[in-house]
Amino acid sequence: MKTEHKDYSVVLVGPAGMGIQTVEQALVKILKSAGYHIFATKEYMSRVRGGMNSTSLRVGAVPVSAPVERIDLLLALAPGGVDHVSERISSSTVILGEKEQFEQEIPAGIRMIDVSFERIASAIGNKLYSNTVAVGLLGAVFHVEEAILEDFVLKRFAGKEQKVVEENKKAIQAGFEQGLRLVQSGLLDIRLQPDQRVKNQIVMEGIEAVGFGALAGGCNFIGAYPMSPSTGLLTFLAKHGKRFGVVVEQAEDEIAAIHMALGAWYAGARGIASTSGGGFALMTEGFSLAGMLESPLVIHLAQRPGPATGLPTRTEQADLDLALYAGHGEFPRAILAPGNLQQAFELTRHAFDLADRCQVPVFVLTDQYLADTYYNTEPFDLSDIRVNHHFVETQEGYLRFALTESGLSPRGIPGFGRGFVAVDSDEHDEFGRITEDLNFRTRMVEKRRGKEKFLIEQAMAPTVWPSPKKEHLVVCWGSTLPIVQEALEVLGREDAGLVHFLQVFPLHPSTAEILAQARTRICLEGNAGGQFARLLKAYADVEITHRILKYNGAAFTVEEIVRRLKEILK
């Protein structure tokens, strides 16, 4: 392999429990230390051992933040691994692995370099070190200095017994030497120019960016029931929350989780409910309660394919309708859908302020793809992090649901002021006591619904890229942003651009006007029903001319979008 790319696609494949994720995490750290842009996404089965999982890494001289089908280098760690990704293998793919394990699987004309990570590891003392050997080998192939690798081992195994540290050091050296031999013999010749900017950038997963956004937004309460792919947020807050005074409690079910979050907001904290579609289905009564109590609430809904249990570890964008229509009765809500790590941070942070300011529930709608995907990015801007609380000190005679000119009733909390803060799930009067006065009911419905105007005033405009006034516009929302961006770069058509919605509801007032400029409006989304296209028609009267939909559980890839755009834009 002697090619000069802007980036290389490296895929690791093996059964669950073999440590693919360990290799992935190690490579992300090491390659970033060496100054490469790095991107990693994984697809995995809903099981703890066995099956077949893969991680796709892109190592770049330029920023990379989207998955590709292409595989330049495939590390197959167990039989069946090559078959698992066979559709992605082409004549430019080089396979690294133990030849005799894969004889049946290697397609004709595909190059395989015979390397036995296990044999090298066993020689050092334990075949468990195979992963470390693989990391060392890839380090050499990407011209990473040996010192960086050793430094990694010392950090990674800090606190472990000396024998483990020593043997891992040996394993990484052995892998490194083997890699050097491959490079020197000309079998692998990868040349990428490191980028000095990378060293000052952060690298994290989407779900961690959501976690940062939550902390920056003043989140200090999470009650959650674990559910893929949302669990990472609970884990993040459990790991780091203590330092920030976050109350973290594993709830008995999602119903408890959302009611805890509401209790927390009621008493002046900032709670988040984090779950996936099935969990949110249980939360919908609590969601409706937020509407009635006029409580702020942030819901992180990490989508995965349904209905029901669906594909627990795969991705989809099919819970937009769920978020849009959830909850009995009528009340406003906002739905934010981050497209990249920066947006995951910014929107989650913003969600807390928006919810508090407008006294409505706000969704941060992510998905498994975004949650589990890593790459390097500029450090988040923390320069103006401060939490503006929107509750008030109450006075004697305070009315939680006072009818005011603005339409918002100042929100008091118990323990702050001389008023009583009374909230009720029944229809209530201005104080918060049950009422069945039907004329008053009308006014309260209008008051609750009226808050949508604040959400529209503060709605975020869609991102138009690269510039407005294109004949063909790809319309997308949420996590597909970087993939569509790269696909359009590859497509290279001057007349095509994209409009990305990071706020999907309520829509920014400019929506219709922006989309009206184009002749072709192609809505790309990860579901079968074209849910966002329907939303655009219903709420902005925009006609979508073409749809690109995907609902097999996998994320879009750059090549796939290019192919499908070519079919439409002949």
Place this chain on the structure above:
Amino acid sequence: MLDEKVFYPGKLDIAWCPGCGNYGILRVLQKALAELGIEPHNLVMVSGIGQAAKLPHYFNCHYFNGLHGRALPAAFAISAVNPNLTVIAESGDGDMYGEGGNHFLHTIRRNPNITNIVHNNMVYGLTKGQASPTSRRGFKTPVQPAGVINEPFNPLAVAIALDASFVARTFIGEAERTKEILKHAIRHPGYALVDILQPCVTFNKVNTYQWFKENTYWLEDHNPLDRRAAFSRAIEESEGGKLPLGIFYINPNKVPYNQAAGLYETDARPLFQRSVDREKLKELLQSYLG
């Protein structure tokens, strides 16, 4: 000690039937709180749905009258984010033991510093007379016309099995003793269950004031620190005896949630008084440089 009138909200249209046991609970609770000197502004009542759950509306205090069965998770969170508040979660037997049964189990396990008052009239009132989880076998209702066949839920036995830190049962016909038990429960650090037997004068013609008088007795010579004894007392009725009243069980060694979670170790302020620590956030971000 306060004047109990501080808890009177003024004239209201009360939705309970004349003679309902809820009136007694309301009065006794107001007295107990006044005697403990708990200021209405530091009191949050959390309830669910049902006739019992309307009690906070007839009280001068903060309240969170949420959804059916969901008082406990909200009450837990309120007590976790502001330890200065006195939090009482109260509702009926259907709400706490039926719809909210799962939360009942897990809130006991969490041991938050809340008092859980359950108005137990062995029937559904607001939905007009169906069986509740605590209805006795043979109790006839429009939905169970041949009589209840299911085992009655035994909240005390369940709570003791879960090593709840305070477990008591009382009967609203005994106002003074109920008040003393409530005071003890509210003072108790950690989760405290007070199951209050009360008649439903409209929909339960079996478990009347008279029935409760004849079928209950007060625990004497009982050591509430003895969990095994407490459990055997809690299952007496199912073995053909009467329903004992009193404090069944106290575990003084249980650590309340906020303390166990270390929430206020380094900063005693309730969460609403705090803000984000930007320096710590910067530090954490640094750790992601690789």
